[in-house]
Amino acid sequence: MSEKINAIETNLLTKRFGNFTAVKQVSFYVPQGEIFGLLGPNGAGKTTTIRMLCGIMLPSEGQGHVLGYDIAKKPEEIKKRIGYMSQKFSLYNDLTPPENLAFYASVYAVPREGRSRRVAELLEMAGLGEHKRELTRNLSGAWRQRLALACAIVHKPPMLFLDEATAGVDPVSRREFWDLIYRMAGEGVSVLATTHYMDEAEYCNTIGMMYQGEMIALASPDSLRESLPGTLVQLDCDRPIAAEKVLDELEGVIDTAVHGAQIHVSLEAPELLAKVEAALAEAGLIVSQAELIQPSLEDVFIHMVEKSRLEANHAGPESDQGA
Ligand SMILES: Nc1ncnc2c1ncn2[C@@H]1O[C@H](COP(=O)(O)OP(=O)(O)OP(=O)(O)O)[C@@H](O)[C@H]1O
Ligand SMILES: [Mg+2]
Secondary structure (H helix, E strand, O other), X not given: OOOOOOOEEEEEEEEEEOOEEEEEEEEEEEOOOOEEEEEOOOOOOHHHHHHHHOOOOOOOEEEXXXXXXXXXXXXXXXXXXXXXEOOOOOOOOOOOHHHHHXXXXXXXXXXXXXXXXXXXXXHHHOOOHHHOOOOHHHOOHHHHHHHHHHHHOOOOOOEEEEEOOXXXXXXXXXXXXXXXXXXXXXXXXXXXXXXXXXHHHOOOOEEEEEEOOEEEEEEOHHHHHHHOOOEEEEEEEOOHHHHHHHHHOOOOEEEEEEEOOEEEEEEOOHHHHHHHHHHHHHOOOOEEEEEEOOOOHHHHHHHHHHHHHHOOOOOOOOOOOOO
8 A cells, every 4th residue: 555545546547438439548646735737628528538537437447546546346335425516516406505505415415413513614714604595596606616625525525526517616615615715725635627618727726637538638737738749929910710721821820829819839949930930921911019928727728639640640639737
């Protein structure tokens, strides 16, 4: 036995539905107390991965351990010990927040004598005190989300799964929600979260980028940014789509991606910027601003997806975890 068990370990985890492979040979680990973010577009296989790890769905191939328990052999042990806030979490609309919490406390078999203290603690943690007499149906999305989180951790699980926990919530409330998650991780809770929001990925110790069932990148946010080849330039251009066409033909341009009115261009060397501006001017396109920028995780993601499309015939994730 190792001294410290990883909260999650998977080895070539795979899930097939008929002929379709939703999760393909995914391997990663999450050390205890860390936050692991699974990023990827709709249908990438994030929820399917979580469902296997939570012991809800058996893998077709490969192995996984959560809190030291085999997901295929000991799913019941796992279910008892984890918190799971699913994409479609259910709260009882005609109950108040403390009533919802008390309900989940009984579902998770929180000892009866400690329940009311735990409910009070969670109302306080989630900042729900002033809403405690309202019916859940009348709470705003952000408050419902916080209540759902509180319900998911009523039994103090050492491992928490969050599947798009903040979808549709405003940026300030999302930040506050993540502050709660961060605090929990600080107390030793391990977290696996999926999200579509790249800013949320910044909260994660390690990020796994999934695309079409495969893990196409796996590293810390900083390592992912550093892994992007070349120099990134942001151009403000009057016709970004037309500009992209010109740039894609230009030697020394590694990648281009349109972000609204701007275009991000990855160049083999910063000196190539002059050549880029000249090519665009020649095509009659007006560049109002050009600057060197630090890549965002979105840039990394777009690059990795492109790369995996190009390398479609070669299998394997991009890099080792924790690089
Ligand atoms: N029970 C199922 N039977 C058949 N196909 C399924 C099943 N569950 C999921 N899939 C398919 O597997 C793929 C991955 O789905 P999954 O829900 O894991 O994606 P996701 O990354 O969570 O997407 P989203 O961001 O939309 O939540 C999708 O193409 C989906 O249609
Ligand atoms: Mg999903």
